[in-house]
Amino acid sequence: MVRRKGLPGSVFVVVALAVTTLAAAPDAAPDSERGQIIFQTCEGCHQVGEGARHGIGPHLDAFFGRCAGSLDAFKYSGAMHRYGEDGLVWNAETLDAYLARPQAMVPGTRMSYRGLTDAAKRADLIAYIASATAVDPTLAPAPRAEIGAAAMGIDGDPDYGEYLAGESVTCHQRSGRTDGIPSIVGWLRGAFIRALFEYKTNVRQHQVMKLMAVNLGNEEIAALAAYFRGFDPQ
Amino acid sequence: MRPIQRYTTCFFSNLYLGGYRSFDSITHGYDTLAANYGISVVNAFASVVDREGKTVRLADGSTLSYDRLIIAPGIDLIYDSVPGYSEEAAEIMPHSWKAGPQTQLLKAKLDAIEDGQQIIIVTPPNPYRCPPGPYERASMFAHVLKAKGFTSSRIIILDPKPKFSKQALFSEGWEKYYPGMIEWYGSDVHGGIKSVDQKSGEVATDLDTFKGSLVNVIPAQRAGRIEQDVGLTDDSGYCPIDPASMRSKMDENIFVIGDAAIAGDIPKSAFAANSQAKVAAMNVRGDLIESKVFPAKYANTCWSLIETDDCVKVGAQYAPNSEKIASTSSFISQTHEPADLRRTNYEESVGWYKGITTDIFGA
Ligand SMILES: Cc1cc2nc3c(=O)[nH]c(=O)nc-3n(C[C@H](O)[C@H](O)[C@H](O)COP(=O)(O)OP(=O)(O)OC[C@H]3O[C@@H](n4cnc5c(N)ncnc54)[C@H](O)[C@@H]3O)c2cc1C
Numbered sequence: 001m002v003r004r005k006g007l008p009g010s011v012f013v014v015v016a017l018a019v020t021t022l023a024a025a026p027d028a029a030p031d032s033e034r035g036q037i038i039f040q041t042c043e044g045c046h047q048v049g050e051g052a053r054h055g056i057g058p059h060l061d062a063f064f065g066r067c068a069g070s071l072d073a074f075k076y077s078g079a080m081h082r083y084g085e086d087g088l089v090w091n092a093e094t095l096d097a098y099l100a101r102p103q104a105m106v107p108g109t110r111m112s113y114r115g116l117t118d119a120a121k122r123a124d125l126i127a128y129i130a131s132a133t134a135v136d137p138t139l140a141p142a143p144r145a146e147i148g149a150a151a152m153g154i155d156g157d158p159d160y161g162e163y164l165a166g167e168s169v170t171c172h173q174r175s176g177r178t179d180g181i182p183s184i185v186g187w188l189r190g191a192f193i194r195a196l197f198e199y200k201t202n203v204r205q206h207q208v209m210k211l212m213a214v215n216l217g218n219e220e221i222a223a224l225a226a227y228f229r230g231f232d233p234q
Numbered sequence: 235m236r237p238i239q240r241y242t243t244c245f246f247s248n249l250y251l252g253g254y255r256s257f258d259s260i261t262h263g264y265d266t267l268a269a270n271y272g273i274s275v276v277n278a279f280a281s282v283v284d285r286e287g288k289t290v291r292l293a294d295g296s297t298l299s300y301d302r303l304i305i306a307p308g309i310d311l312i313y314d315s316v317p318g319y320s321e322e323a324a325e326i327m328p329h330s331w332k333a334g335p336q337t338q339l340l341k342a343k344l345d346a347i348e349d350g351q352q353i354i355i356v357t358p359p360n361p362y363r364c365p366p367g368p369y370e371r372a373s374m375f376a377h378v379l380k381a382k383g384f385t386s387s388r389i390i391i392l393d394p395k396p397k398f399s400k401q402a403l404f405s406e407g408w409e410k411y412y413p414g415m416i417e418w419y420g421s422d423v424h425g426g427i428k429s430v431d432q433k434s435g436e437v438a439t440d441l442d443t444f445k446g447s448l449v450n451v452i453p454a455q456r457a458g459r460i461e462q463d464v465g466l467t468d469d470s471g472y473c474p475i476d477p478a479s480m481r482s483k484m485d486e487n488i489f490v491i492g493d494a495a496i497a498g499d500i501p502k503s504a505f506a507a508n509s510q511a512k513v514a515a516m517n518v519r520g521d522l523i524e525s526k527v528f529p530a531k532y533a534n535t536c537w538s539l540i541e542t543d544d545c546v547k548v549g550a551q552y553a554p555n556s557e558k559i560a561s562t563s564s565f566i567s568q569t570h571e572p573a574d575l576r577r578t579n580y581e582e583s584v585g586w587y588k589g590i591t592t593d594i595f596g597a
Contacts, residue, residue, distance in 0.1 A: 006412035163528050168534075170505060171582075171589040175597060180585025207565045208535050208582070211549050215531070215565050 030120075035128025038121055045111075050134040057111060061133050066090050068106070079108030086218065087149040088201055095129075097123050097202035105202045150196035152190065154222035161227025164220055167212060168228075184228060192225045239263065239277055241595075242333040245504045246587050248367065249539060251330075251341050252374030253381075256380075260333070266596035283464040302518045303307055305466075306492035306507065307458025308332070309363050312471075315454035316356060318429040320515050326432040327449040331363060340360050342376060343448045349384040354446035356427060357393045361472070362455045363493050363502045365399035366548070370538040371450070373404065376412040377541055390444050391418040392427055392437060399501075400538060400548060406569045409542035456496035472496045477554030480514040489514040498558030499550070506534040508590055530554050537583035543573070545580035 039048075045057035047107035052059035058074040069076040069084035076084075083106050086093060098105045099122045101115035116122050168184060184192070198204040199213035216224070249255045254451070256363040267273040279293040279476045283305075289297045311329060313320050330340040345352065353375055357368040372389055379387050397420065398404075408416045425440025430451055439446045456471030466473045466484045473490040477498060482488040491514050492507035500506045513530045520527035535549035550564035567579070 021597075159526055160528050163512070163516055164531070167509065167533050168532065169589065169593050170508055171586045173589050173592050175592075177588075178585070179312055179588040180581040180583075181589055206548055207547070207567075211535075211551055211563060212533065215553070217552055 010134075023058075024111070024150040028203070028209050030123035030127035032124070032127040032131040034121075035124035035126070036132075037105050038116075038125045039128050039132075042125075048129055048132045052134070060129055063090055063095075063129055063133065064092070068094075077108055077110040079106050080110070083201070085150055087197065092130075093203050094201065095126055099125065137163075148193040148221070150188075151193045151197065151221040151225070154218055156219070156222030156224070156226030158223065158226045158230055161225070163221035164216075165227050168224070187228065189229050191227050192228060193221055196221045196224070242337065243504065243591065244331070244333040244364065244367075245370055245590075246332070247333045247337045248279070248370045248374045250337065251344060251371065252377045252539065252543075254481040254539070257338060257341075262591060262595045264595070271596055280460055283460065283488075285464065285488070288487060289516065294450060297511075297538045300487070302487055302489065302521055304489045304491060304518065305461065305494070306490070306509075306511070307460050307494055309493045309502075310457065312454040312456055315359075316430055316451055318431055319451050319453055323432040327430060327435075327451045330450065330451050331358075331367075331455070335504070340448075340450060344378060345385075347387060347448055349379075349382070350386045351447035352387060352433075352445065353389045353442055353448045354450070355389065355391045356430065356437060356449070356451045356453075357391060357395070357398070358452045359454050361502065362452070364536070365501050366404075366536055368406045368452055368539045369398060369400065370540075372416055372418075373407065373538070373540045376408070376415050379415065380412055387415070389416045391416065392424055392439060392444065393418060393420050394427060396420045396422050400546060400566065402569055403546045403567055404538075404540065405544050407544060407546075411541040411544070433474065456495075457490075461490065461494055466490060468496075470496065472477065475494050477557070477559040478511050479517040480530075489518065496558075498552070499561040500532055500534055500552050500559055501536070503534055503536050504570070504590065505536065505586075506532065508593065511534050530559075532559060537579060537586065539580060539583070542581055543577040545576055545583055546571075547579050547583070 013071065017190070045055055046060050047053055047055060048060040048063070052061040055069070056075045058071050058076070066089070067084045068088040068090060069080035088106075096119075099116050100119075102109050102111050102113055104115075116125070170185045171181045173181075174185065176183040187195075195204065196213050196216060199206065199209045202210065204210070240263050241262050241263050242257070243311070246255055246260050250257055250260055264275040264277075268275045280290050281293050282291040283289075283303065284291065287299075288301070288303075289299045290303065291297045309331070311331060313324070324336065327341070327481070328336050328340040328343065330336040344353075355368055355372055355375075368391070372391055375389050379389075419439070419441070423441060428438040428440065428448065430437050435449055437446070437448050437449060457467050457473050461473055462465050466482050466488065473495050474479060475490055475495045475497070476483060480489045480491050480495065482490050491510040493502040495510065497506065497510060502512075509532045513532065516527055519525045530553065532552040534552070535547055535550070537547045538543050539545045546567035548564070548566040550561045552559045553562050554560070
């Protein structure tokens, strides 16, 4: 089994993740057979399994662990390409967020699908896509990047970060004190960048933070990380 | 320059009315700013701005000169926008839309209400400070009456608007926690607020005359008075600004932030005023020492408490375009949300209060 830092190593892990997110709904263990029925809506554009080929949408074989927008022979939207370069990798969590509202997660995606609001149905669908894959998932191409990688590669401007942090410190205290709002002082740079990127891509769900992160580009995220890294709590 | 020694925040003043906060906990001094941040605080009313000579004259006759002036005088209440209402009538029918003694007066009157007595809230027309504020206040009134076991008191809201901020969320909450207690009348139902009478406690509308033992009149608003005097406002009564910097359109050496500014899609809130302050400060610094000036970004989030542990929120991000500050993305709480989410919202609002007041008044 190939292990990749921060990513599920295989489809089996992926399915297990989907199960845990559903713990709240008792009789709703993800069911790939129900998922197959739901997948009929997708079949007009997507193929999965033995011999799957691109159609209107890219094929979904060996989908999990694949970097977004990464198959050569398919013409993706610029948005999907950018998200891939930024480190968006498909796994159960990211696909779940995407299926809930594709345009919200990847604004500008060409996939003309409004979204599936029912979390249990999404889990079924994800279970089906995982089970239908024909190619050994461990042979899938290695992701191009770790989540948030593009931001991690940038040497952020701490002055810009200081200005942007003006927004952060309206809620998060510079002293690192928490009074109902978590501290963001003293985080490791990687974790800080990853967290912001996860809000941006809806993997983390907090409404206010999603809003704060949605307009942050890699420059901004790197700048904030640079500022808070060099930040001496008062 | 502030005319007062201590500042009571309007934000969270509804929670004081509801009994969740003490008056002390929403009142802050300027001492830390002076002691720890090298800020000179002058507690005086600024009476005249001489834009030519770049000076501000204080009420005691002394003057201060400036290179750049940032002003945030908040709002002025247009008392006669409600016929019969006046500054004097506000001692009987408090507005409590500027925090301080007015807020304490309203609290005393609320606490004196007996079961069966009626409360009336006359809400303001747009644009005004804190769009969800009057409806959060109604919720806090209801919370106090319900906690005392009152069953026959009513809270009547007479609104000059046909709809209001977070309406679906408030309506759902009122139905759930205070069934039958809060009645909201929009402009299309009551047909217009004709007058208020401080002696009888009556509010006359086209539909009917309502009588309250407590009448909370929140009149129409405009930018704080000093700006009226110095010509920074336009016909709307508020101050036009450059969306990219908060610089006054009337004077390049002056920045106007907060409720007094015409901030496009941004509602008049403390969160927003704080966000605008940061854009203005960056631009002032850029003007004076040629430091880097980054593109303006603005944000707002407003939390409203409906009943204990049930808090809803609305928020947005904004960016300047050629005409105005425009919303770029937004969210609002949904109806039927789980209780733990609403409780987390409340805890978050308490954290925000601590965060923003530390940011404003220092630590
Ligand atoms: C009931 C209520 C609830 C609210 N809840 C929230 C909330 O939950 N969240 C939120 O974000 N916002 C809330 N708000 C809105 C928020 O209080 C205002 O938007 C915010 O205070 C605006 O800040 P400002 O600096 O423009 O004005 P202000 O806070 O009014 O400050 C202006 C200051 O300038 C002083 N001043 C005026 N003229 C002069 C002069 N000539 N010389 C010297 N000093 C002068 C005034 O005395 C005052 O101290 C609420 C408002 C109300 C009424």
